[in-house]
Amino acid sequence: MGKLKIAYEYSEAEDKSIRLGLFLILSGFVSLFILGFCWLNPTLQNLQCKATNCTVLSVQQLIGELFECTFTCGTDCKGTSLYPCLQIYVNNSQSNSRALLHYDEQQLLLNPKCSYIPPCERDNQKNTETVTHWQEYWKEEIGSQPFICFFNQHRRPDDVLLKRSHDENVLLYCVLWPLLTLLVGVLIVVLTICAKTLAVKAEAIQKRKCS
Missing domain, CATH: 1.20.58 (Methane Monooxygenase Hydroxylase; Chain G, domain 1)
Structure with missing residues (x-):
């Protein structure tokens, strides 16, 4: 048993x-x-x-054109505020052509017209200050220095990325x-x-x- x-x-x-x-x-x-x-x-x-070298051609904000972003201010608290559109055009050494720089692919998909989307704040002025700081950085710190960017000729030949998302x-x-x-x-x-x-x-x- x-x-x-x-x-x-x-x-x-x-x-x-x-x-x-x-x-x-x-x-x-x-x-x-x-x-x-x-x-x-x-x-x-x-x-x-593909990684390539880029050189800044122009850095400017679009006058009178603002875009919406969504901010959170706690549990069940959301709202929209505005930020100015910064456009950074660069020369892409791989194709030797003019392209619009974007921070990463996520920002490119969210706003293909602008180079940078700031962390969204409730105050529009704070958003403007962040974008302006980014603009000054590219004008004064980077200037004409070459930097690494990422380029996909088949998917978006007129855009380059500063960082890859993955x-x-x-x-x-x-x-x-x-x-x-x-x-x-x-x-x-x-x-x-x-x-x-x-x-x-x-x-x-x-x-x-x-x-």
Whole structure:
């Protein structure tokens, strides 16, 4: 009776291990799909931007043209304020053409007309001061010095980025953790099946010896 109970508990533990392994395998596949759809595709597109040298041609604010941004001031508190449009035109050495500089791809998508979107404040004057400070930085600190920018000739030939939103590390994290989950799941299933096979063989050998 005791042997039957031990065998039953062992069989139940095996089933739990296999279920756990299958769950981890399924989680790994689902994670790879979700991360691949949400992160990997835009990251690969972003990484197509090639590094090149840019030189400032002009730095100016558009007179009389303001854009809206959304600020938060606490829980359930939102509002809109205004900021001026700063345009920084640069010479792209790769194509030797004039292009509009943007801080990163996110800002480019939010406002393709302007080079910089400030952290949104409730006070319009603070937004204006931030943009003006950024303007002075490019005029006085950078000037005619060449700097690294990122350019995608096929997607946006008239725009360049100061920073890329994603880098190779995102690719690593997108693939690494789902693959680890998948491999651990496979390992658990394989080890459980091997242990079960060895137990069956050992039991068969024991029976032959007894007979």
